Structures are given as structure tokens and as C-alpha cells.
Amino acid sequence: MKSPTHPNIPFQITIAPDKTLAELEVSLIFAPDSPKLGEPATAGESLFLQDHGKSRLVVSLGKQEKINQETYRKVGGSIGKWLINHPVQSVELSVPWLYEENNLDSLYALLEGILLGGYQFQRYKQNNEPEKVISVFLRTDSMSVKDLVERLNIVTRAVYLARDWAHEPANVINPVTLAEWTQSLAEENELTCKILDDQALSKLGAEGILSVGKGSHTPPRMIILEYRGGLSDTPPLILIGKAITFDTGGYSLKDTTNIQGMKYDKCGGIAVIATILATALLKLPINVVGIVGAAENMISSTAYRPDDILKTLSGKTVEIISTDAEGRLVLADALTYAQTHYTPRAIIDLATLTGGVIVALGRVFGGVMGNSPSLIQNLIESGEASGERLWQLPLDEEYLQALKGDDADLKNSGGREGHAILGGMFLKQFVDDSIPWAHLDIAGVANTPKDLPYSPKGPTGFGVRLLIEFLKKFSI
Numbered sequence: 001m002k003s004p005t006h007p008n009i010p011f012q013i014t015i016a017p018d019k020t021l022a023e024l025e026v027s028l029i030f031a032p033d034s035p036k037l038g039e040p041a042t043a044g045e046s047l048f049l050q051d052h053g054k055s056r057l058v059v060s061l062g063k064q065e066k067i068n069q070e071t072y073r074k075v076g077g078s079i080g081k082w083l084i085n086h087p088v089q090s091v092e093l094s095v096p097w098l099y100e101e102n103n104l105d106s107l108y109a110l111l112e113g114i115l116l117g118g119y120q121f122q123r124y125k126q127n128n129e130p131e132k133v134i135s136v137f138l139r140t141d142s143m144s145v146k147d148l149v150e151r152l153n154i155v156t157r158a159v160y161l162a163r164d165w166a167h168e169p170a171n172v173i174n175p176v177t178l179a180e181w182t183q184s185l186a187e188e189n190e191l192t193c194k195i196l197d198d199q200a201l202s203k204l205g206a207e208g209i210l211s212v213g214k215g216s217h218t219p220p221r222m223i224i225l226e227y228r229g230g231l232s233d234t235p236p237l238i239l240i241g242k243a244i245t246f247d248t249g250g251y252s253l254k255d256t257t258n259i260q261g262m263k264y265d266k267c268g269g270i271a272v273i274a275t276i277l278a279t280a281l282l283k284l285p286i287n288v289v290g291i292v293g294a295a296e297n298m299i300s301s302t303a304y305r306p307d308d309i310l311k312t313l314s315g316k317t318v319e320i321i322s323t324d325a326e327g328r329l330v331l332a333d334a335l336t337y338a339q340t341h342y343t344p345r346a347i348i349d350l351a352t353l354t355g356g357v358i359v360a361l362g363r364v365f366g367g368v369m370g371n372s373p374s375l376i377q378n379l380i381e382s383g384e385a386s387g388e389r390l391w392q393l394p395l396d397e398e399y400l401q402a403l404k405g406d407d408a409d410l411k412n413s414g415g416r417e418g419h420a421i422l423g424g425m426f427l428k429q430f431v432d433d434s435i436p437w438a439h440l441d442i443a444g445v446a447n448t449p450k451d452l453p454y455s456p457k458g459p460t461g462f463g464v465r466l467l468i469e470f471l472k473k474f475s476i
Contacts, residue, residue, distance in 0.1 A: 076113020215303025243269025
């Protein structure tokens with residue numbers, strides 16, 4: 001088994017202007033107005049041809065007037081899946097027009113789709129085939145394309161790592177092992193990593209995260225990962241992630257349908273870790289701190305209960321209505337820690353926070369809300385560019401009334417109406433209004449119950465590509 005910090009990527013993109021021989025040529029066509037029988041027409045449809053010993057895969061881009069970057073990404077995904085499922089070792093990507101400077105974004109999207117579409121997680125399959133690496137040759141000597149490929153490889157590695165770690169079950173990744181893996185990742189990539197164990201969290205008074213983790217044999221951890229690529233006196237951007245390594249719902253127990261897949265409740269935190277890795281490898285000129293609240297929400301004689309009253313790190317008290325509204329308690333302490341130990345330029349948190357966001361937006365958009373219109377708009381634009389799309393939800397003060405506690409400052413659940421918004425409103429109570437802040441509820445997009453064009457069933461790695469796009473252009 002390979003090190004968990006080094007995911008296996010089954011493609012190697014190679015600049016090969018010397019006409020290196022490839023087994024297969026892949027070419028793209030636009031859908032004709034009147035396609036012939038068997039001719040690929042819908043975007044992603046393909047036709048395999050053999051002529052005089054030469055193999056060619058013809059793939060449709062669909063109607064030319066409807067093509068955008070996401071089209072190239074989805075078509076790339078179909079190519080990646082085809083290559084993985086056929087005995088091919090090398091392929092020439094015959095797309096000369098995409099090597100032109102004004103088409104490089106489309107080339108990037110196509111290659112990104114190929115790499116992400118070919119993702120597989122087979123670590124625990126006994127009859128797993130030996131790992132293969134498919135060479136993808138690009139016929140160009142463009143330095144711009146070379147730079148593009150280097151950037152693509154870094155971002156793909158981060159997404160693969162996020163998907164791999166999200167796939168890992170709770171008997172492999174728990175708060176302690178997640179902290180250990182992150183520490184190893186930091187050491188390999190010259191990042192600063194600090195781990196706050198349960199004793200350190202207790203000294204701080206972080207009763208939110210500690211209470212969530214009390215029912216588990218494995219204690220919680222707060223993971224702080226730092227990358228300093230900007231000027232030393234420039235305040236950092238803070239990324240905060242929820243990493244509930246398994247969520248039973250606690251005494252507000254989930255049913256048998258909804259409890260399966262709760263290993264994915266750590267996806268927000270893992271996306272933060274993967275984003276910091278990519279930021280460092282890309283050497284982006286920015287200071288970024290990732291804070292991950294990791295806990296396991298279990299049931300035992302020591303677990304927290306409905307009606308308990310907790311004192312969070314901020315000093316605010318919270319009445320527990322539902323032990324299944326645990327992520328916001330972990331994030332509340334992480335938000336407070338970020339503001340007391342740093343001077344944040346801005347804060348963005350990611351969490352698989354509510355089922356309500358799936359009801360509201362399905363599995364197409366993640367929800368975004370916050371206190372800074374410019375920050376939210378920049379995130380939405382980054383989502384459109386990366387294909388990881390966001391939709392803004394309101395966060396008006398009228399929603400706060402539902403979270404007013406009877407016996408404490410707040411209660412951790414305000415009912416099902418506006419559930420996703422109430423989750424964001426709860427978090428807002430732990431953010432200073434002077435600090436630009438955005439909350440991303442990614443519960444509907446962090447994993448997929450079916451294969452998508454460039455993400456197979458399971459975790460998607462949502463947030464990594466969006467945040468990298470945002471960090472490249474960050475301005476408030």
C-alpha cells in the first residue's frame with residue numbers, strides 16, 4: 001500500500017513534440033447537424049476506430065455553439081474513464097488548436113477532466129489489478145502548455161488526496177490518525193503543522209469540539225496547518241474545515257439509511273488540508289492557515305446529550321437540542337481559535353453541515369453565505385471557473401430568533417425550516433463582524449451517490465479546485 005500522502009494518479013501528461021509513438025490517438029469533433037448512424041454527437045460520446053493497424057478514439061464535444069469550459073471538463077472525464085477501462089498504455093491527444101494561447105483554459109479543463117475522470121479507489125480490493133500509468137502525449141513545444149501541465153499535476157494530486165482520504169473508513173481515519181497523516185504531509189512539504197490534543201483543547205476551554213468527541217474512544221484533535229508564501233507582515237487568509245470522521249448523530253441517532261456514508265462528514269476538513277498542500281506546491285504568494293476541527297460523534301456513557309449546556313471557546317453558551325447538529329459546535333471553536341490566535345484577512349469555512357442544503361440546492365450547487373458580499377462574489381466566480389459551483393443563501397438577522405436559547409445564549413438547532421441557513425446563522429455568532437467571512441455548506445456536493453462525468457461514485461474532492469482558483473485571484 002502506498003503512503004496515504006502520495007495518491008496514485010494513473011496518467012502521466014508528457015510534452016512530446018518529437019512524435020513519440022502512441023498506441024492510440026484521441027481526437028475531438030463537433031457534433032454535425034445531421035449525424036450519421038454511429039457517429040458520436042452528444043458531448044462525451046465516442047467512437048473507436050481501427051484502420052491499417054492504427055487505433056483512434058473520436059470523441060464529440062457536442063454542438064459548437066454550446067461548448068464552454070465545463071463541456072471540455074466533462075468530455076475529458078469521459079475520455080479518462082474510457083482509457084482506464086481499456087488496455088491502453090499510451091495515447092496521443094490530437095487537439096492542436098487547444099495549444100494556442102487563447103485556448104489554454106479549454107486545454108486545462110480537458111486535461112483536468114481526463115485526470116479526474118480516471119480516478120479510482122481500490123486500495124482494499126483483494127483482486128485489484130496492478131496499478132498502471134497511461135502516458136498522455138501532447139504534441140507541442142509550448143512553454144505555456146508545460147507550465148499548465150505542472151499546475152494541473154499539483155492540483156490533481158490535491159484532489160486525489162482529498163478523495164482518497166475521504167474514502168478511508170472510520171476504522172482507518174479517526175481524529176488521531178487524521179492528525180498524524182496531516183503531520184506527515186506537512187513534514188514532506190515543508191509546511192508548519194500544530195496539533196492540539198484533547199488536553200490542550202481542555203486547557204483552552206474548547207468545550208464545543210470536546211463535547212462532540214466525548215462519546216468516542218478516540219479523542220478529538222484540532223489541526224493547524226500553515227503556509228507562508230506572502231510577506232511576513234501580511235495577515236493570513238484562514239480556511240476552516242469540519243472533519244467529523246464518523247457521525248452517528250449521537251443520541252439524536254441517525255436512521256440506518258442516513259448513517260451509511262457518514263465517513264464523508266470529514267470532507268470539509270480534508271478539502272482544507274488538500275488546498276493548503278496545493279497552495280504550497282504552487283508557491284502562491286499568499287499566507288494561508290488551515291484549521292481543521294476533527295472529532296468522532298459516537299454514543300456511549302460519556303457522550304453529550306440533548307439538553308446539555310456547553311460553554312464554547314468564545315464564552316458563549318449553547319443549549320443542545322440535537323446531538324446531530326454537532327459540526328457547528330466544532331466549527332464554532334475553530335472560528336474562535338482563528339480570531340484569537342491570528343489576525344485574519346478573511347475566513348472561509350467548509351463543512352458538510354446540513355441535509356437542508358441538499359433539499360434546497362440538490363447536488364448541483366454548494367451553498368454559500370456570509371457577511372462580505374465581495375468575498376462571496378469572488379467565491380461564486382471561482383466556483384463558476386472551476387466547475388465547483390456555489391449558490392448564495394440569505395443570512396438575514398430575522399433567522400437568529402430561531403436559535404435563541406431558552407436556558408443558554410444559543411441553541412444548536414432551530415428546527416427544519418431554513419435548516420441550512422440556520423446552520424450558517426449559528427456560525428455567524430462566532431465571527432467578528434469586522435472580519436470578512438464566508439460559510440460553504442458542501443453537504444450535497446462533497447460526495448455523489450452516482451458516477452458523474454469526472455467524478456466516480458463517492459467523494460468528489462469538492463472545494464479544492466474552487467479554493468485554488470479563488471486563492472490565485474484573491475482580493476477583497
